[in-house]
Amino acid sequence: APVIWWIRRDLRLCDNPALTAAAESGAPVLPVYILDEQDEALGAAPKFRLGLGLEHFGQELAKAGSRLILRRGKALEVLQDLIEETGAGAVHWSRLYDPQAIARDSAIKQQLKEQGVEVISHGGRLLFEPWTVETKAGGMYKVYTPFWKAVRGRNVDSLLAAPGKLAAPDSWPASDGLADWHMGAAMRRGADVVARYCRVGEAAAQARLEDFLEDSVDAYKARRDYPAEDATSGLSENLAWGEISPHRMWHQGSAAMERGSQGAEHFLKEIVWREFAYHLMYNSPHILTESWREEWQDFPWSKKITPQVQAWQRGQTGYGFVDAAMRELYVTGKMHNRARMIVASFLTKHLMTHWKIGMDWFADTLVDWDPASNALGWQWVAGSGPDAAPFFRVFNPSGQLEKFDPEGAYTGRWIAEGQDTPPQTALDFFDAAPLSWDLSAGMAPAEPVVSLQAGRDRALTAYREAREER
Ligand code: FAD
Numbered sequence: 347a348p349v350i351w352w353i354r355r356d357l358r359l360c361d362n363p364a365l366t367a368a369a370e371s372g373a374p375v376l377p378v379y380i381l382d383e384q385d386e387a388l389g390a391a392p393k394f395r396l397g398l399g400l401e402h403f404g405q406e407l408a409k410a411g412s413r414l415i416l417r418r419g420k421a422l423e424v425l426q427d428l429i430e431e432t433g434a435g436a437v438h439w440s441r442l443y444d445p446q447a448i449a450r451d452s453a454i455k456q457q458l459k460e461q462g463v464e465v466i467s468h469g470g471r472l473l474f475e476p477w478t479v480e481t482k483a484g485g486m487y488k489v490y491t492p493f494w495k496a497v498r499g500r501n502v503d504s505l506l507a508a509p510g511k512l513a514a515p516d517s518w519p520a521s522d523g524l525a526d527w528h529m530g531a532a533m534r535r536g537a538d539v540v541a542r543y544c545r546v547g548e549a550a551a552q553a554r555l556e557d558f559l560e561d562s563v564d565a566y567k568a569r570r571d572y573p574a575e576d577a578t579s580g581l582s583e584n585l586a587w588g589e590i591s592p593h594r595m596w597h598q599g600s601a602a603m604e605r606g607s608q609g610a611e612h613f614l615k616e617i618v619w620r621e622f623a624y625h626l627m628y629n630s631p632h633i634l635t636e637s638w639r640e641e642w643q644d645f646p647w648s649k650k651i652t653p654q655v656q657a658w659q660r661g662q663t664g665y666g667f668v669d670a671a672m673r674e675l676y677v678t679g680k681m682h683n684r685a686r687m688i689v690a691s692f693l694t695k696h697l698m699t700h701w702k703i704g705m706d707w708f709a710d711t712l713v714d715w716d717p718a719s720n721a722l723g724w725q726w727v728a729g730s731g732p733d734a735a736p737f738f739r740v741f742n743p744s745g746q747l748e749k750f751d752p753e754g755a756y757t758g759r760w761i762a763e764g765q766d767t768p769p770q771t772a773l774d775f776f777d778a779a780p781l782s783w784d785l786s787a788g789m790a791p792a793e794p795v796v797s798l799q800a801g802r803d804r805a806l807t808a809y810r811e812a813r814e815e816r
Pocket of ligand 1: 585586617620621683687708719721
């Protein structure tokens with residue numbers, strides 16, 4: 347009887363414990379992707395990027411003598427159908443850690459086991475399973491640095507090779523056509539523009555890692571905050587869909603550290619920020635939906651999409667750093683980390699808008715969207731998270747620009763207004779933006795939506811008042 351490999355956020359053949367276990371069972375392997383209600387609820391860009399990943403991965407599986415079976419529906423029902431159609435005796439998958447996935451997966455596990463089907467879940471998405479990292483008192487970590495100290499010396503599982511040819515079943519069950527899933531349907535923007543900036547698949551991700559470790563890692567610590575530079579790995583997009591394993595990044599990063607690379611340890615630390623985000627989400631899932639610290643739950647942030655918030659979404663605030671960053675996001679589906687902090691600070695402080703409005707916009711527009719890192723990032727900037735920047739530290743977007751983009755390379759790349767011959771990147775924004783945004787006012791620099799001083803004062807007054815009430 348075949349075994350089912352239920353593929354989720356692990357679109358890779360190398361270093362995939364679920365796939366390796368399925369292959370080593372000796373039985374024919376049925377790789378299946380299920381578009382269930384949790385995937386249907388993905389934001390526009392993540393769903394579109396998932397579609398690109400599935401298309402590519404289907405081809406990779408075909409090269410390995412296998413196939414990607416696509417089915418749509420409730421995951422349990424689809425799995426039960428497949429088991430009935432093929433007589434499959436076991437299901438393997440790699441774990442996810444958000445509360446909805448955990449609830450779905452535990453219910454499926456229990457139900458299938460009752461039917462006599464073997465169900466085995468595997469790690470692979472994280473370096474350290476969240477429940478294996480505990481403080482001395484036996485609780486969760488709430489602060490990053492002790493978390494880092496607790497894990498940095500740990501053994502990380504060694505890499506698994508791709509299984510080579512996958513044993514195919516005698517006959518294949520029916521599959522949906524990917525095109526019929528219309529994964530890009532919710533993209534109001536030019537999906538073809540975004541696709542040009544995506545780097546899809548396992549081979550591309552591995553090549554990117556090699557290039558980064560060869561060319562950029564030494565200067566990583568010094569240059570990672572300069573948004574115009576190609577100084578970071580750019581692998582978040584691939585990690586999000588499991589096209590590369592964090593283990594590979596860890597092992598290759600550690601090897602660079604051992605040969606004396608300055609920046610490599612810092613790179614490992616950033617990978618551990620992602621682990622920390624998952625640790626928090628697993629242990630305190632309310633980080634996804636409400637201010638992590640209770641005292642922030644009544645903070646008087648606005649939840650309205652005002653014209654100012656729209657200007658933020660559309661890269662029209664009149665502040666170069668913010669506008670360049672929001673356009674980079676809209677065109678590429680990604681944004682530099684420093685820029686993410688600046689735009690998040692601008693929204694939650696200068697515009698006094700709830701971080702959830704920003705988090706939701708990111709969840710709709712990022713191709714590297716990750717529930718844990720997105721929630722942690724927003725709550726970190728907003729000041730409401732467990733290990734957060736203090737609210738009163740308000741980034742000044744103009745000062746930050748002078749510091750991190752002194753030559754105007756970043757703003758020049760993304761903002762066409764004011765340039766005689768804007769680069770293609772800046773023009774791409776006008777192709778990506780939906781017509782409904784009416785950018786016909788066109789090439790005039792936007793007026794500032796709020797004065798920096800007034801915005802800052804309003805935020806700090808609200809902060810003081812909230813503290814006094816407590
Ligand atoms: P590199 O600098 O090369 O770092 C390597 C890897 O480490 C990254 O790919 C990422 O997995 C991890 N990492 C780096 N910085 C962070 C961080 N601050 N938090 C968690 N993990 C980190 N990252 C996402 O992957 N998805 C998101 O939805 C997301 N939303 C964010 C929202 C806000 C408001 C902020 C401030 C940050 C967010 N981040 C998110 C974290 C970070 O900005 C990106 O991971 C990073 O910019 C990706 O670029 P890179 O792959 O070149 O990173």
